[in-house]
Amino acid sequence: MTDFAAAVREAEVALRDLFEPTPLQKNDHLSARYGAEIWLKREDLTPVRSYKLRGAFNAMRKIGAGTAGHFVCASAGNHAQGMAYACRHFGARGTIFMPVTTPKQKIDKTRIFGGDAIQIVLTGDYFDQTLAAAQDFAREQGASFLSPFDDPDIIEGQATVGLEFLSQLGEAPDLVVLPVGGGGLSAGVSRLLAELSPQTQIAFAEPEGGASLHAALTNGAPVTLPAVDNFVDGAAVARIGALPFSTLSRFSPDLVHRAPEDRICATMLEMLNIEGIVLEPAGALTVDVLRDIPDLAGKRVVCICSGGNFDFERLPEVKERAQRFSGLKRYFILRMPQRPGALRDFLGLLGPNDDITRFEYLKKSARNFGSILIGIETTSPEQLDDLRDRLEGAGIGHRDITRDPILSEFLI
Structure with a gap:
């Protein structure tokens, strides 16, 4: 070996x-x-x-964790929880830096795993800021900084x-x-x-x-x-x-x-x-x-x-992202005429398994037309392809924004 x-x-x-x-x-x-x-x-x-517990435990074991040890890490998730658990096991002191945007659920779980052995410091909107603060703190305190991956132990x-x-x-x-x-x-x-x-x-x-x-x-x-x-x-x-x-x-x-x-x-x-x-x-x-x-x-x-x-x-x-990947849910921006019965005409184009999951009037894009954001869920991708063909046949302007990263981020 x-x-x-x-x-x-x-x-x-x-x-x-x-x-x-x-x-x-x-x-x-x-x-x-x-x-x-x-x-x-x-x-x-x-x-x-x-698996993060494995590396944190091994690094602390080899450094010589004990009641006098002080370990520092920056993490918003699994590495923080692994180090917290190992600190409690060894009776070592741990300071864990997390971004201020970290969900409360992750903070609470880390605190449960570490108990009185750890202190959590929330700082930085972005992880790079959190990491820099943790490294500065470790140097000032003479503590051992535990990298999540860039460390031989x-x-x-x-x-x-x-x-x-x-x-x-x-x-x-x-x-x-x-x-x-x-x-x-x-x-x-x-x-x-x-x-x-x-x-x-x-x-x-x-x-x-x-x-x-x-x-x-x-x-x-x-x-x-x-x-x-x-x-x-x-x-x-x-x-x-x-x-x-x-x-x-x-x-x-x-x-x-x-x-x-x-x-x-x-x-x-x-x-x-x-x-x-x-x-x-x-x-x-x-x-x-x-x-x-x-x-x-x-x-x-x-x-x-x-x-x-x-x-x-x-x-x-x-679930939303899975449906979009599978082609079972799509989002369209429709350019609808501003006249009585236009919406009813559109609804008549829907298939028997097409379900409207979102409907939002965005703005009046011209004197006689308006823009509508609509989300439609169905049972097979082919049915949404057929709907798109029916929209084109009816002369209803439309744009599929399901996979448009910019528009979907702001509108969906």
Whole structure:
């Protein structure tokens, strides 16, 4: 066993003081769909419902956590909760910086996990401001700053996921699908597999609006994305970590599959409704990109479901985005004549399964015409295509804004 694998083994043994290995479950639904053996590594079932506890625990253990230790991090989610839990376990002091925009639910969960061992500081409207404040504070206090991914001990701790599923499976998988945010988990597990199971292939899953690994591999070095879609908040990172990239740089960008955010929503709903598995957006990444990976048939595949910290207040948004991706819901701006009976004429164009979910008069765009925002939900995408044809045939001006990022942001 190499030095890295031996260190990961030591971390895994120590980790058993906190929780038993998370389940590795064969999923019959996905296996039937892809004609493969699809196994889910359920990191959503750790005590903090994500794998982040592993890295935080290992880093604190190696630094020498104890009642005199003081640890600092910046996080609005899973890393904060993992460090909080580890602080309470070690009896160490923790200061956790969170943006002032962090939902109360996440703040409360972090406080529950850490108890009296932690203090939460809300500062900064944006994460970069929060991060800078946390790093300044750690330097001033002489405290240990815990990066969420750009740290060798964090990476080593996350790699314990790989040791567990290799032991649970009992044989080498043909393919492992790894989610990517900052790169700590993917770097750790891919390095471990290269040493213990080199025949295993690896694929990566990133959110389309935060594909920092794909950008780095394409450019040959980490780059900062000009904009990031924060919907997949557990993996939407503008720049891959430098240390993780030193491990991941050997891979081809063709192995990185970018998942559209709306499609991730459809995957989340499918896993919830069919399998009863609650996944956060980042936790659904690896399942979502299975459809993009060629030649899955007959293979033994492990997908790491990285977390399940999903706020059900977001469920209406997830359902909305899933319907839009599936083509079951569309939004139009109609240019309607301002005359009696015009609305009745439009309603006569709707099919028997077309349901109006939103109707809003926007403005009078000309003396004889007005603009209307309308949302329509139906049972198959083809029915909305037919409606569009009927609108054109009736001479009703319309614009489909369902996938227009600017108009949909302001109007929908």
